[in-house]
Amino acid sequence: MYAYIVKRLLLMIPTLFGAAVLIFVLLRLVPGDPCEIRLAGTGLYADPAEIELCQKNLGLDRPQYVQFFEFVGGYFTGDLGDSMWTGRPVTYEIGLRFRLSLQVAIMATIVSVIIAIPLGTISAIKQDTWIDYVVRTFSIAGIAIPSFWLGIMIILGLLIVTQQWFGTPWMPPIEYVSPFEDPIANLSQLIWPAIATGYRYSAVATRMTRSAMLEVLREDYIRTARAKGLLEKLIINRHALKNAMLPVVTIISIEFAFLIGGLVVTEQVFNLNGLGKLFVDSVGAQDFNMTQQLAMLVVLIFILTNFAVDLFYAWLDPRIRYG
């Protein structure tokens, strides 16, 4: 087991290096640079000498291979560089947003699990009944409706409903408050994107739970358990559900990794100052340093999540052994 863990950890190095090369090259293929955007993009007078000076100050006039080695070398020196837009350290900018993205990802995953597992299980147990049809419709709707659209509808709904009921329109706060400072304000801001995103991701997990449960419920050991006269509740909870969880855990884990860095549009809709919004802003501003590090962070999160899921499998299914 330990040999397996070490091997997997070592394999991460070439994967991350490959990702770094790809990210660096792809970013440089996109036309434009941060100085053009910063000085010419506002329509004000743009002095070409100032643009040149800005490019020099940001090191954009240096050969690309020098810029690449500086980018990769940062991982060994611990200096990941500064944002080309704000001049602040990339680690500071990312750290500031990470807590919000992490909290939304956790809350959305909880919403997703709370919806998906009971509904998927009920749907499988009550296969081809009206309950099954309702759950399947609900989950297909979740896949079909983009979470940002749902987010917009939630905000508009809140504005309209509160105005009609209380006379004053209300919408969730648009600035982040730490849950340790004011948990109510924090929750009143983040519960809505968590619901919008959680519902979307629960749809996939619901369908996966249903399929996995249907498969498990047809297994011999379930038939044996029933023949032994075990309570149906016990069969479902102890024998079926745990064994059906393998693919569901994979889906939920990958979704969790995606949520941390991938809530690009939902963060814009709810004005959340998270990693997704930072990603969009950095790409729009051609902030190469920031975009590179954010992309690498997402790669790292995916790699680590996959690794954790593989280890989790062994706990869920004792038959799985890594050597």
Add this chain to the structure above:
Amino acid sequence: MKRFSPRIAIAMGAVLAFGLGVVGPASAAETPQKGGILNFVVGSKIPSYDGHRETTFGVIHPIAPFYSVLIRVNPENPQSATDFVCDLCEGKVPTATEGGTKFTFKIRKGVKFHDGTPLTAADIKATFDKIIFPPDGIPSARKAFFKSVASVSAPSKYTVVFKLQFPSGAFVPALADPYHWVYSKKDLDEHGYKWHQKNINGSGPFIFVEHQPGSFVQGKRNPNYHHKGQPYLDGYKAISASKMAVRLQAIRGGRAAIEFRGFPPKARDDLVKALGDKITVQESDWNCALQMTPNHKRKPFDDPRVRRALSLSLDRWAGSKYLSKIAIVKTVGGVVFPSHPLAATKDELQKIAGYWPDIEKSRAEAKRLLKEAGVPQMSFEFHNRGVDQPYKVVGTWMIDQWRRIDLKVTQRVQPSPAFYDTLRKKKDFDVSMDFNCQSVINPIADISKFLGSAGNNYASFEDQALEEIYDKLLRSGDEATQRKLIRQYETLALNDEAHMAVTLWWYKINPHRSFVKGWKIAPSHYLNQQLDNVWLDKSLM
């Protein structure tokens, strides 16, 4: 030197206030109330805190209230293009002496920076030295505005003198630029010229409290502010919100009271419909113009007849009427901001290609010119910026206008980085959308955009005659000569050579909560943002 008499300035302000349908939020009789926190939304990001190097309103809106400037556009009369008042200087903005080449400013006594350091003439000199004569490697986005300045000196503790190489009508408006925040000489000497990129120490109406990057900037009232009795607010919070829908909903949902840049007409109507008299709308012409830039290096756009035909087919007068209902454009104008005394009158405009009153005659002439140039019914690609308001809306309208003279035009829309890369480096476009968006209305500086030699002109042409007219204009001191030269310049640039074309000028619409008082809309989203005269009417909250 003041280029226009106060009488003209007042008259112009009045014309703007009534003629443009500006709905003022507060009458003169209202007494400002003290207290309260103003929450407003900002649709752009903050790059650094250093106004001298930045060009985005994302810096002005949240950071300007921390600083003072030497002179500024009159916050009580921001519609006037010529009404400048002292902020850190005393009395009236001085007129030039020594043949228009010397400006002597008396500096206010008793002003302090937020760290307690007294503000003197040495700070003003150090600030303008940094802006006009920055050392190597120090960025200064607007130093080109001060080509006429020979030196800045501080002969006494409270006197600053600007010496010009030649008289220039562009100097005073350039001095009033809202980015020219006064820094402490002590900070510059002790911490260097880059310190202000990440630190704030001004003498403005508000003191910096906190900046949470990507989220908000917070300021509190400066009790030692030099304009007695101001500011009225206890503080403010500038909340970052990049999506227009969020900014709009924030005002509707009470999370913010105002957004200073502007909304499209539909957003204004939605807000008014939802909140009725709880919303006040201020509107104004905007010192931004959308332009059409043909690439002179590409055939057939090297031919003035073709460029002229493109302009002749645009029905600006009708376009203004219809586009103003859906986009942030409205006013028909030439090279100069439409309401400025140096702008073309309607009669003068109607003599320029593309502004003729009879559009059928204009389009017939366009077809004739294209036939004569050997390219009737030609096809080309129109390059545009991937932003709805107003670029894509106006771009779609232009394509329809060109269709009416049998041109087949396809639109290539690119996101901002790629758009500028095409304009500035690749130059692989036929005809492109472009825009000129300035802060203080400074026609002599603003119209430099039409020069082939200008750094922000992407049409790739050389026109010595145009350069010569501009050079004379730059050195002319009196308004009549300036006006005459600008007409020559405009006729050459837009009519005879049709190097570029102005489509429509932008129109600024600011719907805000009615309890926000004192703020008056300016013809630019960069102006009047110190917030010292803003107050909250608690009876309306």
